[in-house]
Amino acid sequence: MADRAMEEEEWEQILDKYRAAGKILIEVRDEALKLVKEGESLLKVAEFVEEGIRAKGGEPAFPCNISRNEEAAHATPSVNDTAVFSADEIVKLDFGVHIDGYIADSAVTVDLSGEHEELVRASEIALNEAIKIIHDGVTTSEIGEVIGNTIKECGYKPVVNLSGHGLLRYNSHAPPTIPNVGHKQGIRLKANDVIAIEPFATDGGGKVVESGNVEIYSLLKEKPVRMREARKLLGAIRKYRGLPFARRWLPQERLNLALRSLNSMGLLRDYPVLKEEDKGLVSQAEHTVIIKEDGCEIITAMKDSG
Numbered sequence: 001m002a003d004r005a006m007e008e009e010e011w012e013q014i015l016d017k018y019r020a021a022g023k024i025l026i027e028v029r030d031e032a033l034k035l036v037k038e039g040e041s042l043l044k045v046a047e048f049v050e051e052g053i054r055a056k057g058g059e060p061a062f063p064c065n066i067s068r069n070e071e072a073a074h075a076t077p078s079v080n081d082t083a084v085f086s087a088d089e090i091v092k093l094d095f096g097v098h099i100d101g102y103i104a105d106s107a108v109t110v111d112l113s114g115e116h117e118e119l120v121r122a123s124e125i126a127l128n129e130a131i132k133i134i135h136d137g138v139t140t141s142e143i144g145e146v147i148g149n150t151i152k153e154c155g156y157k158p159v160v161n162l163s164g165h166g167l168l169r170y171n172s173h174a175p176p177t178i179p180n181v182g183h184k185q186g187i188r189l190k191a192n193d194v195i196a197i198e199p200f201a202t203d204g205g206g207k208v209v210e211s212g213n214v215e216i217y218s219l220l221k222e223k224p225v226r227m228r229e230a231r232k233l234l235g236a237i238r239k240y241r242g243l244p245f246a247r248r249w250l251p252q253e254r255l256n257l258a259l260r261s262l263n264s265m266g267l268l269r270d271y272p273v274l275k276e277e278d279k280g281l282v283s284q285a286e287h288t289v290i291i292k293e294d295g296c297e298i299i300t301a302m303k304d305s306g
């Protein structure tokens with residue numbers, strides 16, 4: 001019994017770090033959303049988010065993703081990016097905060113056009129419906145089925161090759177996969193698991209493909225590196241402990257050469273921008289939750305919905 005009590009106390013300490021990360025995320029998100037408007041710089045918003053996280057005592061768990069229109073994920077501004085939001089765009093703001101490696105991950109969609117409210121709502125409703133059925137023992141396929149069916153009932157398609165995921169220390173995409181459609185081999189979730197649920201809805205075919213543009217990488221493993229530039233880069237990215245980082249976070253001198261070198265040695269994973277295959281518009285909604293006996297605790301909850 002003593003062991004069990006100690007274990008539970010340790011769990012609570014870990015969960016409190018997830019909760020603290022979630023609290024920072026909520027505060028930064030509220031401020032950042034005010035900046036997502038026509039004419040505003042994407043780079044300014046991304047930096048506002050990342051600096052805001054650090055100012056509150058957290059660290060970005062990955063670069064602030066700002067994906068627009070048919071872009072579904074992995075878009076982040078480049079170092080001197082001059083892009084600004086335009087009035088006809090649908091914008092996904094997706095970012096994560098970690099405290100000591102424990103990550104909160106959340107995304108919201110902003111419809112600057114005012115014409116795609118239903119598409120935005122489809123992801124939000126699917127997320128809410130999924131959260132309603134979560135409890136100790138629920139399976140990933142039950143969650144996927146609710147998400148997929150809800151999006152279809154709203155008149156859109158779920159993006160089938162994007163999914164939610166588990167969260168572990170310094171691992172922003174841990175098992176299990178939480179699909180956005182029903183599937184055969186579901187995995188049973190248990191109390192104290194921390195997972196991110198992230199439905200994507202689209203008016204396109206429902207699949208994303210990789211585009212050529214890469215701004216985000218992560219370090220997969222280490223090996224002795226001979227080239228001076230590559231060694232220097234390895235020294236700069238080690239501190240992310242395997243979490244994704246942005247090109248614009250790095251010293252820019254001879255960066256392409258160094259990235260190519262580490263990439264050719266198999267040390268990096270790159271994250272190409274993912275776009276809807278039919279150039280369909282994509283909406284996303286995401287929360288991080290802690291599974292409980294009879295429900296779940298949303299650690300990135302919107303302030304107005306509790």
Ligand code: MN
Pocket residue numbers: 094095096105106107198286
């Ligand atoms: Mn996310």
Ligand code: MN
Pocket residue numbers: 105164165196198286
């Ligand atoms: Mn996620």
